[in-house]
Amino acid sequence: MKIYQNTKIASNMSLYISGQTPSKIDYTPQSIEEQTEVVLEKITAALHENNLTVESLVKITIYITDVSYLAGVRSKLAEFVGESKPTATLVVVAGLIDPNFKVEIDGIAAF
Incomplete structure (x- = not known):
């Protein structure tokens, strides 16, 4: 019986991408x-700077400030990850560092 539905095995080399915020x-x-x-x-950009692609992502954590944002985030994430589908955790938080921020995402990529 398979207990874990979405697991990935990462190599020894990893890139940790800190939480990215939505400001430019x-x-x-x-x-x-x-x-x-x-x-x-x-x-x-962080992936490309390290000669990696979205397919290199093995884990992402998504932080949103309201559950009503889930559909919008999911649609953009589906376009972004395509078939690679890294493991993901979604957390609804009370707030982010700037009150205008609605989403923040961090990630781990494997070489």
């Missing part, structure tokens, strides 16, 4: 979809 040079978009896009762009 003193600008934070208002919609959850746009905020998620900014966060995912930052994660993509």
